[in-house]
Amino acid sequence: MLKFIIKRLAQVVVVLFLILTVLFVLFRLAPGDPVERMVDPEMSVEDAALLIKEFGLDKPILTQYTIYLKNFAMGRFGKSFHYGDPVANIIREKLPNTVLLFTTAVLLSAMVGISWGKIAAWSKGKPKDLALTIASLVTHTLFLPWLALIMMWIFSYQLNWFPLGGMMSTSEESILGLDITWWDQALDIGYHMVLPLTTLFLIHFGSYLLVMRSSMLDTLKEDYIITARAKGLTERDIRNHHAAPNAMLPVVTSVGLSLAFSINGGALTETVFSWPGIGRELVFAVSHNDYPLAQACFLLIATVVLFANVVVDVLYAYLDPRIRY
Amino acid sequence: MSQQAVIALKQAKRSLWKERLAEDWRVFHSNPLGRIGLTLLIMFGLMAVCSYIPPLIDPMYNPMTGVDPKIMASTGPSVRHWLGTDFMGRDIFAQLLAGARVAFMVGVTAAFMSVVLGTAFGMTAGYMGGVTDTLLMRAADMIMVMPTLLVVLLLAALFGQLNIWTIVLMIALFRWPGVSRVVRAQTLSLKQRPFIDAARVAGASHTRIIFRHIMPNVLPLAFLYMTFRVTSAIVIEAALAFLGFGDPGTVSWGMMLQWVWKTGHMFRAMYWLLPPGLCISLITLSFYMLGRAMDEVLDPRLRDETSAG
Numbered sequence: 001m002l003k004f005i006i007k008r009l010a011q012v013v014v015v016l017f018l019i020l021t022v023l024f025v026l027f028r029l030a031p032g033d034p035v036e037r038m039v040d041p042e043m044s045v046e047d048a049a050l051l052i053k054e055f056g057l058d059k060p061i062l063t064q065y066t067i068y069l070k071n072f073a074m075g076r077f078g079k080s081f082h083y084g085d086p087v088a089n090i091i092r093e094k095l096p097n098t099v100l101l102f103t104t105a106v107l108l109s110a111m112v113g114i115s116w117g118k119i120a121a122w123s124k125g126k127p128k129d130l131a132l133t134i135a136s137l138v139t140h141t142l143f144l145p146w147l148a149l150i151m152m153w154i155f156s157y158q159l160n161w162f163p164l165g166g167m168m169s170t171s172e173e174s175i176l177g178l179d180i181t182w183w184d185q186a187l188d189i190g191y192h193m194v195l196p197l198t199t200l201f202l203i204h205f206g207s208y209l210l211v212m213r214s215s216m217l218d219t220l221k222e223d224y225i226i227t228a229r230a231k232g233l234t235e236r237d238i239r240n241h242h243a244a245p246n247a248m249l250p251v252v253t254s255v256g257l258s259l260a261f262s263i264n265g266g267a268l269t270e271t272v273f274s275w276p277g278i279g280r281e282l283v284f285a286v287s288h289n290d291y292p293l294a295q296a297c298f299l300l301i302a303t304v305v306l307f308a309n310v311v312v313d314v315l316y317a318y319l320d321p322r323i324r325y
Numbered sequence: 326m327s328q329q330a331v332i333a334l335k336q337a338k339r340s341l342w343k344e345r346l347a348e349d350w351r352v353f354h355s356n357p358l359g360r361i362g363l364t365l366l367i368m369f370g371l372m373a374v375c376s377y378i379p380p381l382i383d384p385m386y387n388p389m390t391g392v393d394p395k396i397m398a399s400t401g402p403s404v405r406h407w408l409g410t411d412f413m414g415r416d417i418f419a420q421l422l423a424g425a426r427v428a429f430m431v432g433v434t435a436a437f438m439s440v441v442l443g444t445a446f447g448m449t450a451g452y453m454g455g456v457t458d459t460l461l462m463r464a465a466d467m468i469m470v471m472p473t474l475l476v477v478l479l480l481a482a483l484f485g486q487l488n489i490w491t492i493v494l495m496i497a498l499f500r501w502p503g504v505s506r507v508v509r510a511q512t513l514s515l516k517q518r519p520f521i522d523a524a525r526v527a528g529a530s531h532t533r534i535i536f537r538h539i540m541p542n543v544l545p546l547a548f549l550y551m552t553f554r555v556t557s558a559i560v561i562e563a564a565l566a567f568l569g570f571g572d573p574g575t576v577s578w579g580m581m582l583q584w585v586w587k588t589g590h591m592f593r594a595m596y597w598l599l600p601p602g603l604c605i606s607l608i609t610l611s612f613y614m615l616g617r618a619m620d621e622v623l624d625p626r627l628r629d630e631t632s633a634g
Contacts, residue, residue: 015467018467019467023479026480026483027483030483030484031484031485137610137613137614138610140613141556141606141609141610141613142606143560143563143564143582143602143605143606143609144564145564145567145582145586145602146582146598146601146602146603146605146606147602149582149586149591149598149602150598150602152591152592153591153592153595153598157592257469259470260469260470260471260472260473261472263472263475264472264473264474264475264561264564267472267474267475268474268564268567268568271568272586279475282475282478282479283478283568285482286478286479286481286482286570287568287569287570289482291482291483294478294479294482295479295482298475298476298478298479301472301475302471305470305471305472306470309470
């Protein structure tokens with residue numbers, strides 16, 4: 001097992017290296033002066049000279065390449081044009097927000113999708129199954145930004161139940177950092193998270209439900225289910241302890257495969273709800289021609305996706321004792 | 326073989342084809358999902374065809390450049406403008422029709438290109454095996470886990486404004502791995518069958534075996550995947566346009582949503598916000614349902630299985 005994990009991690013490093021190389025080449029191929037892309041035109045001459053030196057933009061191309069790889073390994077991504085701060089600081093500030101929203105959304109939709117998929121398969125052909133299947137087909141194919149806008153229109157604009165966006169209320173106390181306990185702050189964030197979370201949940205639970213349902217239907221035909229019945233176990237026991245754990249394996253695979261799709265959705269959700277995360281920052285950076293920031297956001301997301309896939313593979317091996325690497 | 330025998334053989338082949346097609350159609354038609362999906366798609370197809378009509382009636386119905394001289398702001402539905410007008414006084418209904426045309430154009434070309442790429446790479450990997458196989462499949466794995474929308478966004482940051490065909494090309498370049506995996510698996514199993522050995526013994530070249538014996542057997546599967554690729558291509562283009570990185574010269578549904586969002590009309594103009602989003606969602610749903618139904622046609626094991634989906 002340990003050998004397998006190390007092998008997969010080594011693959012991740014190779015892939016990351018390839019992505020970095022492709023980006024480096026594209027960066028040089030793109031029209032315009034690379035110096036102009038990395039160095040803010042409004043910067044003072046000394047600062048610009050310092051940055052050019054840090055990225056080795058005045059050196060031959062191969063030296064530039066090694067400096068670029070080294071900078072990436074050290075977490076030096078240059079300075080954001082818009083914020084004027086080092087990109088690494090901005091990312092450090094935004095990353096936890098994305099992780100919070102995204103992991104909650106994926107875990108919630110996977111858990112609900114799995115348990116509802118189980119129910120749908122169990123009552124196959126009955127109205128309950130039909131309703132769940134149709135609901136997941138429809139919500140799964142909704143266009144995410146549109147759903148987000150509609151949610152905002154209903155729950156923020158018409159009913160005024162939830163805030164229009166952001167992650168925290170900007171009351172005077174919170175600006176000054178006075179009188180807010182840790183608990184109040186958590187509650188406030190939770191309150192702001194309801195709508196983006198619901199949007200992501202609605203889009204994602206359907207695919208897990210459908211995979212779980214069909215995998216459960218396959219599992220129910222297995223011999224060990226008949227054995228369990230013959231032993232006189234209750235239907236509930238068979239469903240939850242004999243069929244479901246085995247039926248979950250394809251769902252784990254589909255979580256891994258749909259991760260890229262979910263990340264696209266995450267970036268869109270963050271943008272519409274002004275959730276201060278990495279995805280929104282990437283969109284923002286691209287529309288403001290802030291290449292250092294855009295590149296760093298993208299590389300970070302790519303790294304996270306690659307590592308998440310390793311986690312999914314390991315989880316699969318853990319759940320399925322037949323698989324031993 | 327005499328001339329007559331050849332003709333008889335051809336006829337027998339043709340009637341076999343017809344029978345098979347009729348049987349497939351029956352299976353497809355008995356599936357409610359397939360029926361609904363196909364009906365919706367025909368509707369969208371009609372919309373795309375009709376998109377050429379409004380500008381002919383009056384230039385003010387031109388989806389991109391037509392402006393109603395009497396209206397300069399967004400107004401609700403009226404007889405003159407069935408779905409109202411946008412912030413510049415352009416007709417929303419005409420834009421909606423034009424959006425259907427763009428969606429089909431983007432979806433079908435991007436999906437076709439990614440299926441061609443996926444089939445080519447998948448067959449090569451499966452047939453050649455060895456290093457070629459490993460390299461191609463590693464590349465596929467790598468591309469598969471990348472979030473396509475964000476990749477295209479980054480490319481937009483590097484190369485500036487993308488036009489609609491560049492977007493289509495990008496989507497195709499990043500969406501082939503799914504197809505290639507399936508095609509590769511199918512090719513691997515076909516390679517073991519006796520008829521490939523027979524062809525090889527008869528002296529067929531690799532190219533001939535790939536194109537004459539393997540390709541006809543993997544194509545149905547590849548085209549099944551095409552329906553699923555169409556949905557993802559449409560959604561990616563729409564999302565890109567929504568974020569403001571679409572082709573400024575085309576009116577797509579995503580673009581319409583970008584306008585309604587960026588001009589701050591999303592809570593005031595439901596007649597403008599609802600139609601484009603509904604169209605994107607419905608066309609995605611219908612291609613998806615069509616794909617599920619075709620899945621059933623191609624895979625007989627699923628037939629008694631998926632009564633509800």
